[in-house]
Amino acid sequence: MSDNHVHLGGCLCGGVRYQVDGPLRPVVACHCSQCRKTSGHFAAMTSAPRDRITILSDETLTWFDSSPEAKRGFCSRCGGNVFWIPRAEDRMSITAGTLDMPTGLTLSHHIFTEDAGDYYEV
Numbered sequence: 001m002s003d004n005h006v007h008l009g010g011c012l013c014g015g016v017r018y019q020v021d022g023p024l025r026p027v028v029a030c031h032c033s034q035c036r037k038t039s040g041h042f043a044a045m046t047s048a049p050r051d052r053i054t055i056l057s058d059e060t061l062t063w064f065d066s067s068p069e070a071k072r073g074f075c076s077r078c079g080g081n082v083f084w085i086p087r088a089e090d091r092m093s094i095t096a097g098t099l100d101m102p103t104g105l106t107l108s109h110h111i112f113t114e115d116a117g118d119y120y121e122v
């Protein structure tokens with residue numbers, strides 16, 4: 001876990017901004033087809049309990065039901081891939097690349113590597 005600082009982040013255009021109070025989970029890189037298709041490569045995400053995440057701006061935040069289990073939040077203006085919410089859990093994943101620097105985080109491991117694109121090595 002990272003420190004207890006407040007983490008801020010958002011999409012490229014700023015239409016989606018958020019704040020996380022307290023520690024963030026280490027970053028996990030997901031190579032599943034849904035993360036590939038929505039991110040354009042693979043998704044590197046951190047996570048925190050929903051009650052510690054505040055959406056500061058949702059001006060352009062749009063939700064997409066990517067599977068029966070989860071929905072994804074992205075910016076309808078700049079295309080930034082920002083959130084992933086599993087319906088059955090009380091947490092929210094956040095794409096690590098949308099965090100303002102420094103994040104204080106490290107990449108811990110890769111998942112769904114069997115679904116990774118065929119043009120790179122994990």
Ligand SMILES: [Zn+2]
Nearest residue numbers: 011013075078
């Ligand atoms: Zn945006």
Ligand SMILES: [Zn+2]
Nearest residue numbers: 030031032035
């Ligand atoms: Zn995935």
